[in-house]
Amino acid sequence: MTVSEAVSVSAPGSVELAGDLEVPPSARGVVLFAHGSGSSRHSPRNRAVAEALRRNGWATLLMDLLTEGEEQSDAVSGEFRFDVALLGERTAAAVDWLAKYPATGSLPVHLFGASTGAAAALVAAAERPDRVVSVVSRGGRPDLAGDALGRVRVPVLLLVGGRDEHVLELNRKAAEELPETHRVQVVPGATHLFEEPGALEQVAAAAQDWFLQAADAGPG
Template identity: 45%
Template sequence: MRLVAVKQVVIQVDNVALQGELTLPETATGLVLFAQVSGASGHTSRNRLIALMLNDVDIGTLLFDLLIPDEIVEPMRRFDIGLLCDRLRAATKFVEELARERRLRLGYFGSGTGAAAAMRAAAAPPGCMRIDAVVSRSGRIDLAGHEALSELTSPLLMIVGEADPFVLNLNVHAAARVTCKKRLEVIPGATNRFEEPGAMERVGKLAIGWFQDRFV
């Protein structure tokens, strides 16, 4: 039977404590950090489903929220990409020693404005561990900024619902400025929240393939 270690963690960033859940299969090849802004401490049903799917194929996950509940009520916090990016980088630093010890590849899975933070964090300054792959689900990658879009080297998979024309259009235009390996996948009939039957499972399968190909 495959062993999976689950640990509740606290990521301290300045005077804010981000609560998270670290899940690491015994034979994990990589670790994916979820960059989300939900106010639910990383325990949204959609991201938890994706995390479980990744765990089932020996990929570790760190589920946490980039904002604490008191901050989520401030609308502008969700769009403070600099703040979200700094916190994601702090979370990356938090797992760096573990990643080096276990020789784990690192990846980001971002949704909404969290995807913009993931892209900016992946285009990190020298001294940070390389992010081997980034997956964006309904991501506002247009908010990552021109510098991050042009300097990103981590392979990027963008997943958008067909019935979400606003975000789809933003992704198409932002992707044109990305020079690294990239792919845009459009899920037929899916809306922004991917609540349609089978839509989130399709997202999970695409994410698994993207990460597995780069965690070897």
């Protein structure tokens, strides 16, 4: 039975965050998307990756890490988009929510983070080592995860566009702090948003391979 529904994810501070959950029959696991600066569950790039993953049997949860009011405020001030502690806390809350939700409670959780959402995903992985199986970052800022990098106990794949030189250097430096299996993988010719033809397809294929490799090992 396929599950496709709008959901509300509870987070600390009595906050309810909007999400879109899709679970195909006999799902391999569930991939939770943590979006980046100024983005939301409607991100066309993350939705494209999520659709590709679902075709290969993965459940997906695309959710907003900010409330509607916070998004409006952030659009003006930018006050929330780099608050990695807050974004990480809410990503971890979504991991907890997936554990309790009937359609996903038995599924292993993988995290897919973009831009600052990658830092949030790494913070959540450090905080939930018993639930998170692996992390994939797309054009991410893992350096913003700070001390959490050294506490991540799951495999991490850092995907960066070959033409996104500054972010590539930040990823390489951050990778040195990851204690477990990790890889920095360059998508040739891609810029920060992976808008080039075929770039997102390469991201989805690499993420799928990484999730499959991590699946047998289980959380932690």
